[in-house]
Amino acid sequence: MALSVVVSTLNDRERLLSALDALAERTPASTEVIVVNGPSSDGTTGAVRDRDDVDVLVEISERNPNVSRNAGLQSATGEVIAFLDGGYAIEHSWYDAVEQAIGNGTDIITGPVTGGTTDRDLRNPRTVAGRSVTHFDGDNVAFDRTVLEAVDGFDEYLEVDGDRDCAHRVAGLGFETEWDADMAARCEVGTDGGRTDRDWGRAYRSLSYRLSKNYGPRPTVFARVAGSALRDGFGGVRGILSGEETPTGWVSDGTDVVTNTACGLRDGLCARYSDRSAQRNPHGLSMRHDRAVRVYDRR
Secondary structure, three states: OOEEEEEEEOOOHHHHHHHHHHHHHHOOOOOEEEEEEOOOOOOHHHHHHOOOOOOEEEEEOOOOHHHHHHHHHHHOOOOEEEEEEOOEEEOOOHHHHHHHHHHOOOOEEEOOEEOOOOOOOOOOOEEEOOEEEOOOOOOEEEEEHHHHHHHOOOOOOOOOOHHHHHHHHHHHOOOOEEEOOOOOEEEOOOOOOOOOOOOHHHHHHHHHHHHHHHHOOOHHHHHHHHHHHHHHHHHHHHHHHOOOOOHHHHHHHHHHHHHHHHHHHHHHHHHHHHOOOOOOOOOOHHHOOOOEEEEEEOO
């Protein structure tokens, strides 16, 4: 198996070095390792360039995980492309799980991340507008290269949840995603628990954009967005009653949700009609070639 691993990092040098140590120890020497950095200001560039187990270092200027993934994909040469967050160290069973799944004809394989910042259950598919969609964690996933070529990589319009958008698109093209507990990665969180407050505006812009882009102006699209907003709104009310949230913060978050939902719906419909192909990706890999500020290539 010709494997390329794209590791994305941003101001997380120490955990990145641990992740690279795990890759070097737990994957064959033939594995192509590509680090996409940026824009970091903590000495990551020098630390990575000092290592001899990183084949390519790509420096980018945008704080967008989908730009980072596409920049790494652009440099990767493997038949199988894996994406990892720079803060995650793979477990000993990770490589064998990927090799076995891809060898058996699996299109996409994903697994759990312990200690991560989200608690998403990705094992069960969901049905959206008659389409069965299995989500995957974009920070711990491996693709057969033909899948990424078919969907033209990740949609760079999205600042969050680009992996979910990709899951809808690969499902639309008939590719299948499998979840394997052995494809595990570990995240060693910081002393604050590693969690940050959710950016509700970006989350709802992403949700409304990807649903309207992939399914059009269906009633089910509007119902899903509205239902999610109502559930989160009631959750905010409970937070106010318990003293975990202020009324002012709740109103501010609600305003961000409404504004960004409207923008996402508009931009998603525009994207749908600007790319009428099955890819549904007008902001994909092939749309630009200026992601990298600098590339250090040892191959």
